[in-house]
Amino acid sequence: MILLETKGLTRIYGGLRAVDDVDFSLARGEIHALIGPNGAGKSTFVGMVSGRIPASKGEVWFEGRNITSLPAHVRIKQGMAYTFQITAIYARLSLFDNVALALGSRDRPAVLEALARVGLADRAAQTAGDLAYGHQRLLEIAMGVAQAPQLLILDEPTQGLAESEIEGFNHLIRSLAGDTTILLIEHNMQVVMALADTITVLDTGKILSRGTPDEIRANSDVQNAYLGVG
C-alpha cells in the first residue's frame, strides 16, 4: 500500500532544475534511503514533500490524497515529521520544552520517554543550545519521533554523530520500522546498507536508479555517479 507518491515533481531555481520531473513512491512501513551526491536535489525534494518548499510543478499525494496545495503545517498535522539537514531546534529552550512542543503536550513521562529513546532523558532540564552538536541532532530526531508520524523524513541525521551514537540511531530507526515509514537522506553508506529496504539514487535532480541495497551496490551507473565518489 502506497503512503507517499510524487508525480512529475519539479523545482526550478532560476535556470537550475534542482528537482526535475520526479515520479516517486513510498510503500507504507518501509525504510527508504534517498542518496546522491551533494547538490543532487535531495533536500529540495523532501522540502517539497513536506511543503516547506513550494513545488514549481507536479503533485504530492499522501495517504491517497492530493496534498500539493496544502501548507506545510497541515501536512505535518496529517502525519509527517521533518528533521532539517541543518539542525533546527529551539536553542534557548530546555530539552524538555523542545520535545514538549513537538509532542504538543507537557506530560512529563511522555516527554522523558521521547528523550530516553535517544539517550537524553537525564538532560531534560538542560538548555538545548548548550548541547554538543551530535546531541543536538539526536534531540531533533527525538522531536521527530515524538510526533509519532506516519512518515518520518530525516535529512542527513547521522551527520556529526559519533560511531557509538550512529549505532544507537540505527537501533532507534529499526525499532520504528513497520509502524513508521521512513524517508532517509543519508551519506553514510554503512547506515544506508544497514537500514534501507529500498534505495533511490538521485543525481542532478533526476532519479538515476532505484532498488534494494544489493541491486544498488551492483549498479554500475550508481558506482560512477556516487558510490565511487562518496
Next chain:
Amino acid sequence: MTVNARSTVLHLGLIAILIVLGLVLPTYHQGNLARILVLATYAIGFNVLFGYTGLLSLGHAMFFAAGMYGCGLAMHLADWSVLPALGMGLASAAALSLVVAVLALRTIGVAFMIVTLMFAQAFFLAALYLGEWTGGDEGFVIAQARRQLAGFALTEPLTRFFAALTVFSVALLLTAWLMQMPFGRILIGVRENEERTRMLGYDVFRHKLLAVVISGTISGGAGAAYAVLFGYVGATFASVQYSIFPLLWVLLGGMGTTIGPLIGAAFMFYLIDYASGLTNAYLLIVGAALVLLTLFARAGIVGEIRKRWVPWLP
C-alpha cells in the same frame, strides 16, 4: 513547589504588595502608582507581542489610543456609562488590531516594524483631522460626574488606585496563565524558531494573528482605563512617543517576563520624576540610565535576575 505554583505565588504576592502600597503610600505616590499600573498594563499588552512572540511593533500607540478614544468618545459624545464605555474601548482596539494584523503580518522583520509605524501615524493624523469630535491636539476632558462605577467615584484617589490595580491584575494574571497554556508555549516557539514551529505542524500565521489581537486588545484596555481613571483623552497618546514607551518599559523590565513590564514602567516613571527634579535636561539622565542598563543588564531588570539567580521566574 512546581514552577506553576511558584509563579502563582509570585503574582499573587506582587498584587498583595501593591494592595498594601496603595493603602500606606502618601496621596502623591498613590496617584503615581495608579498611573504606573495602567501604563504597565499597556506594557503587558505590548510584551505579549514583543516579548513572547518576538514581533516588534512600532505602532502600539494606535491600540492604546483606540481603546482610549473608543471609551472616551462613548462617554463624552454619547453619554455612555463607564462599563459599556470600557467595553467599547476594548472592542475598538480588538477590531483595529485585527485589521492591522491581517495587513501587517503579510510582512516580516523590519517591514513589520515600518508597517505598524505607518498605520499608527495614519491613526494619529486621523485623530488630529477629526478634531471636531476628538478635540485634536488638545483632546477633551471627561466630566467628573460621569466617572462613576457602581456608586464608586473613580476620581477619588484610593478608589482610582484600586480600579487601576484591578485592571493591571487582570492583565497580569491573564497573560501569565496564557503563557502556561499550549497557546503561549507555541508563541514562544514562534519567537525562538519560526520555521521549526511551522514544521512541527503549528499554524504560525494564525498564532501571530491572535498574538497581535490579544496584545492590541490589552493595550486598548489600558487606554480605555486611562481615559476613565484620569479623565483625559488626547492625540498625544496616539503619537510615536507612546509607541516607543512600551518598548522601553519592556526592554528595561525584561522582555518575555510577566512582571518585567511593571518593573520597567515604574523604574522609568520614577527615573523621569527624579531626574526632572534635578535638572531641566532630565532626558539626558534618563538616556544615560538607559545606556547603562543596555550595557550591563541586556535582558532587562527581571530578565537579568532570572538569568543570574532565579531561573524559574515566569
